[in-house]
Amino acid sequence: MEQPEINKKEVAISIKNLSKSFGGLNILKDINLEVYKGENVALLGKSGSGKSVLIKLIAALLKPTNGEITVLGQNVNQINNVELNKLRLKIGFSFQSSALYDSMNIYENLAFPLKMNVKNLSTNDVKLAVEEALTEVGLIDKIKQMPSDLSGGQRKRIGIARTLIMKPEIMLYDEPTSGLDPITSQEINNLIIDVQKKYKTSAIIITHDLTCARNTGNRTAVLIEGKILKAGTFDEVFDSENEQIKSFYNYNFIQ
Amino acid sequence: MNSNYLISKNIDDYFIGINNAFKFVRKFFKELFKPPFYIKEIVIQTYEIGVKSLLLITLTGFIVGIVFTKQSRPSLEEFGATSWLPSLIGIAVVRALGPLVTALICAGKVGSSIGAEIGSMKVTEQIEAMEVSAINPFKYLVVTRVIASTIAIPILAMYCSFVGLIGSYINIHSMEATSILVFYKRAFSSLTFLDIITSIVKCVSYGFTIGIVGSYKGFNASQGTRGVGKAANTAVVVAMFLIFLEEMLIVQVANWFRI
Incomplete structure (x- = not known):
């Protein structure tokens, strides 16, 4: 299978020390993540772990409590509305509900x-x-x-x-396979890979579906209780000895 | 949770709500003069509000004209003053009934529809989808609908008054065989320029209120489909309350000018 071109010298999305709270409740805690040009990063996590909040912060639909997000070299929270709209034209956002x-x-x-x-x-x-x-x-x-x-x-x-x-140059997928049968899920996974290859997009794929993460992500990160506990290849993350990650995987297998 | 906390929280929420509503209105006026202007969407919305309310306004206006004439006749007959009926109807319909009936019907029909439409877009992430597509949802959804209702409702109110007078004429004609020209001449003879201006101001104000309240409630909808229903419902209730408040204020101000 043809491999996507990932340019590890160029960062498409950079998240530094990002935190987000809602009414005193810390949803995201000190998140650090980089997505390279042409790379798909699958972000795994349970429902309510703050995954969707994270990509809404990247698209500047929400404002962070702390930290900074840079997309294609622009800090999304420091640019004016005109520049933000120009940047948003380079971002494709696939909503969980399709919207x-x-x-x-x-x-x-x-x-x-x-x-x-x-x-x-x-x-x-x-x-x-x-x-x-x-x-x-x-x-x-x-x-x-x-x-x-x-x-x-x-x-x-x-x-x-x-x-x-x-x-778009950047794709943000929010739970692309949730609520779908395995065959349709696989079709969506293939579509995500095709988009990456054809449009040379960099993407974050938010999911709780291990198959989706393994098939679509060049790297996988696990977000649990607002923190990224581990990032690496799917196998590296899967082999982790961290108890929370293990329990997340076990939960998924039982499901 | 004790009762003091709940009372204090409700008071806080009430004032925060008022503050947010004022911010929403301020944002409307800020966005109003900024391009792009989405003229096509304004025309579509004006058509939706105007033409689709026409049948309801026709029926209601006509019935109001007939009923008001029927109810007023016995009182005037007591003084042998039935010849004043057209003047009385003219004043009542153009000054108050036409604008008010139109506003109340549109608060129910248009206000709830705007609240439910924008509310359902909010809870199904369609508004966020617009935002990430670099489209200003406030400008595209709110500004266009508020302008459309501010244009359509005065036109509907004038039409309602006209139909109300026709209803009234039919009732009078069935009793006294008056000609339509005499009826309209008498109906308008007691109306002043101030009456017409006041009516127009009222209708513009009602139209703006219905549009902005519906949009505000829809834009702030939450809690899924339940929130959509709540947005539509409160849009109607709040708009109707504000319409009566505006009616009272505008009539009072107009009366100062009359003196």
Whole structure:
């Protein structure tokens, strides 16, 4: 299998001493993590461990209590709104719920970010871009359907297609396989790998699914109770003697 | 938890809520004059609010006109003053009933719809999806809807007054065979420029209130589908309360000008 090109000299996402609290409750504690260009990092952790909060902080949807996050060389909390929006165009965010716009059909869902952000695009240009993104995820036949007509797996793929339309450099996946059957999960995993290779994206994949982490991540980090306990290859993390990590793995196997 | 703590927390929450609502209104005016202006979305929303409320406003306005005329006739008959009916109806419908009935119906229909739509977008992460796509959701969802309701509701209120007067005319005509020209001449003879201006100001204010309250409640929805229902419900209740408050204030101010 063709391996993705990972440039370990260039950091795409850098997280330093990051903490986040909500009303006195510490969700993330002193997080440090680097994602290299072209690399997929799978972030494993139980529900409520702060994984989704972490990627929302990276996309500047939330503000950190302490620490700094640098994406493509820009500190997301120190740039103004115009610069932040320019940066966000390079970030693709795949939501756990897919977050497709209910009132729009699939074509409109995909065309919406493009029309809003790229000036002077002809209708034909938009149509071609939408068709290309839908072909990429294998759902071109759903172009006229409404999100409510799709299955969970199809919605996830459309959600990814919507991010691909802006040709992102960074991908953030929030629980891409949650609630899906093993076959559909594997399709999503393959799609994540295809996106990494074709678009040369750097990604953080938030998941509690060990198979997803093993298949999609070039590196794996384990986040438990707001702290990254270990980061490395999947096997290195899997072989860890840390009791909390072991108990997380055992829990997953039992599940 | 003791009762003192609960009382203190509720008072805190109440004032924090008011503060947040003022911040939301301030943000609206800050965003209002900044590009992009999403004109197409404003037109779509104005159409949604205006055209889709038309049937309801027509029926209600017509019935209000008939009922108000029927109720007023016996009192005027006692003084032999039924010829004043058109003037009385004109003043009542244009000054108060048209704007108020429209506002209350739209608070129920439009306010709840805005609250539920934005609320469901909030709880299903669609608003965050807009934000990460470099689209300002406040500008795209809130500003457009508030402008649309501020434009559509005054037009609906004028239409409601017009239909109310038709209802009233039909009732009067069935009793006295008055011509429509005479009816409208008498109905408008007692109205002043101040009455018309006051009505327009009221409707603009109601439209803004319905739009901003619905948007605020939707934008701050939480707790999943339960939160969406709550947002829609409180949007209606708060908008109706504010509409009555504004009615009272604007009428009072207008009366100072009358003197």
